[in-house]
Amino acid sequence: MKKILLATSALVAFAGAAAAEVTVSGSARMGLVYDGNDTEFSSRIRVVFKMAGETDGGLAFGASVRADQAGVANSGGTAMSAGTVFISGAFGKLTFGDNDSAANVLVGHVSGVGFTGLGDYNELGYLGNTDTSALYEYSTGALSFALSAGQTTATVVTPTGVIDEQAVAVAAKYSTDTFSVALGYEQFGDDEQVTLGGSATFSGATVKAVVADRDSWADTHYALSVDYAIDATTITAFYTDQGPIDTYGIGAAYDLGGGASVLGGIVDDGFDTIAEVGLTFSF
Template identity: 40%
Template sequence: MASAQGVSLSGDGRMGLIYDGDDIRFTSRARVTFTLSGETDSGLAFGGSFRADNASNAASGSAGNVFISGDFGRLAMGDVDGAALAAVGDLYSVGLTTLGDAHEMNYIGRLLGDTINDEDDGVAQFSGVSIPSLFPRALYSYSIDGFSFYASVSNPVTVRVNNATAFNTQTGLATSNGDSLGTITEFGVGASYSIDGFTGALGYERARANPASVTGLDSITFGHLAASAEYSMDGISVKAIVGRAMNDLKEIIEDEDGSKTQYGLGVSGTFDATTVTAFGRRDFAKDRYLGLGASYDLGGGASIKGGVVHVSPNVGSSETRADFGLAFTF
């Protein structure tokens, strides 16, 4: 009955072992996803999806998403990717658990909280603040004849002090816990084109922290330009990604002995029921990641998966993580 009314259920699960660099432990989970769909009298499609474990956040727009689509394209809101990420993407993941998402590139939405909130490595005038979720984000996309265009904007959020002592020490301003410092808004554009197995993509994203309501604080702009090239043929895919930090983000990274350029290369090959994936990347902090994984399709939605990731940080000792087990889709 639920399916007939535009609500369907699906799920995923896993069971296995994970090595976190120190200990071997079990990893297990089961999740249910609700997928909603409908159509207006004029032919517009609409719907959404969210996981059962994220139901409360989906109700506020910080998890899951809803959309409407037609000849004009597709507009989605909620926990959706920014335009640069939607166009350029990440490298191929490895392992049963994706091993800390080591295949993911640095995008502003992922960097923003770490860049500003870290009192040692972040922006001095913004250290000791709290940044709420940028969701719900809005993402518009349009595709025609192999060409896709993306545009996104985040929910404008208020930056508030959450550590008055740290903030006052670094700025000399008389602020209190909970004081508003202004707003942050993130926006982006991206495009991709696919032809004969080749896909090229370009994305630009920017976030502006505007503390205009507080005397003595300057606005800060985080810019990021990313590009990718991917080629697939006979079950083998190769993808390269490069990103360049811009504006104040570049200066922050270079001040911390980082690099204004990040890059990565990934390879994936499928041979009968076996898929092998590998990647290598270096992020803005000059941390290096190498990953290798494989999966074997057992049929019926079950597969055997395993992977190894080696992390070599610019500062500190390197570590190796690994996992192995069974993955299920329902």
């Protein structure tokens, strides 16, 4: 992604200080969306600011926020629900703010279709964190580890009542150029979730699978996707089993070059068939 350098300023408090910089990147999309009943126009623009610096001792630090969420990030405090702030070094990386859980970060999701995601039915869901949350990540060779914790004084209203508990998660991942496997564990109140994911790439195809078992679910949830690349075109299909609802999707993406792509997809969400086609741009 191309990035425009907004500012590069020397830290002049002492001689030999490292430089700090602020960059901006963006994305946009436009197209047609069919919701099962009507076809409508859809478009969106997002701008992201990233700040980075380094201490004399070699510690990296920085922050990131979307332009439309700058006000929320500015208020921040103990309920920062947008943007992140981090510091990293040989010890790993520590991030505060609006984080995904450790399990979500390392296990993730199977591939989806469409230029908006068509409801993101490829995602099984994680217990998540409550803001302001903390995420710690460390990698060595092919192994990656992550720990996360939600706000220490979180109080969340759920369908089963009010939870006054801290969300915690731990995850590990082993990845190579051709395959990966990851395992995550989350706990939030009396609810627990174990998620296992893996991927493998061969002959132009990438297969991903995720299995999630949550105490509050009646059934174990599954997701599977296949991406097949042919030159600039990638064809994607996915299937999810979320208890009583099965979801299917198929789509394609064509890379136009220069940060522009054409994407389209069709999804059966268990109730309706929805579809879309459009363009995405990265800046």
